Amino acid sequence: MQLETYISDLLYRYDCVTVPGLGAFLTNRVSAKVHKTTHTFYPPKKVLSFNEQLQNNDGLLANYISEVEKTPYSKAAEKISEQVKSIKSFLVEGETIKFENIGELILNADGNIVFDPSFHINYLTDSFGFSHFMSSDITREIYKDTVEAIEETAPIAFTPEKRSNNNWLKYAATAVIILGLAGLSAAFLYNNSIEDHNQLAQEKANEQLDAKVQEATFIISNPLPAATLSIKKQSGNYHIVAGAFRIEANSDKKVNQLRAKGYKARKIGANRYGLHEVVYASFETRAEAQSELYKVRREHNRDAWLLIKKLD
Structure with missing residues (x-):
């Protein structure tokens, strides 16, 4: 169960x-x-x-x-x-x-x-x-810091001028400077935005390429015939115990009796009480061992039990 x-x-x-x-x-x-x-x-x-x-x-x-x-x-x-x-x-x-x-x-x-x-x-x-x-870190206030740095390196000073017929030229020049700085800031931010977009697009393209490579199927026109090997591995940490014997010769006799009945019996050493344990078989998973245990109890020994033990 x-x-x-x-x-x-x-x-x-x-x-x-x-x-x-x-x-x-x-x-x-x-x-x-x-x-x-x-x-x-x-x-x-x-x-x-x-x-x-x-x-x-x-x-x-x-x-x-x-x-x-x-x-x-x-x-x-x-x-x-x-x-x-x-x-x-x-x-x-x-x-x-x-x-x-x-x-x-x-x-x-x-x-x-x-x-x-x-x-x-x-x-x-x-x-x-x-x-x-x-998720990667989110960096904030980058644009604000960039604009402040530009303003610090290119300060704009306004000084009073006497009114004359050329005042409109001075105002126009000032406006050109302001617009130029604003355009420079906007271009800088725009370039950064374009670079970020390109980087994201490149990463997405790389991911799609990796997915295509992983999903690719390679067909061999003349494949070699597959070789099938059937190897019974007598290992695992789940053991169906047939009995434990104080005299080792009796455990050897039990192993021979079980093998004569078709079981892959073997000794797994002495337990903490000095008794030599004999098992019907050993398995890699609990499910396999549990299934075989039901069969052993039904057909041969109702007192058989499951031992979970890692062997050296």
Whole structure:
């Protein structure tokens, strides 16, 4: 049973999802924010947390599992209880429990569960489709500062003159100077505007060119035939345990028995209690291991269980 999948589904619709016997996953809505240093804009989201004290069964999770898997409520509650027992046993052994798209659980020195939330998914449906983005600094008052600098370098002084028949020439000259300075300022601002426009246009053209290159399809007229290799990799951190033996010879015997039945059995070393562990197989993902575990329990050993352990 993919417990984290059901919890993740419910977190989109509810602010509290309780796992009976383990604790509750809570969500708290936070507003959009801007990072002052990186100038990154983040949309509104739900922040995840975990409360170990909330363990009473409110029926939400069991009802949802019962509905999805088309099983009775009591059966769904029993599956949750078995999963919680397995999780707690791993936590006691010092293992880290990973809930995909939710976070990680680990037991601290005081015996309390510590939760490290995941930030890969935003459970706030109002922000669906939104993602963070960065924006460059906005420089203001550039034009004003430029005009003030020009006025400081080319001051205009007006002195009283005696009225004569040539006064209109003096006024005309003054007007020409004023218009010339105004035209110079306008031309300077216009040139800056044109340069900014050209730069934006060039950046847009480069982006379009990059997109075309990335979308280009190259066709080879005489392609070489594809070579298909089937390699079974016996690795991974998810192991289906067949048993643990104090005498190593007994573990070797168990491996031979399982391999005779078609399983890819092997020994993965001794655990913290000195018992030699034998597994049916190891897998890269929890989903693959869980699927094989159901098959093993149904066809061979009802006591088989899933171990999450990173091997050296």
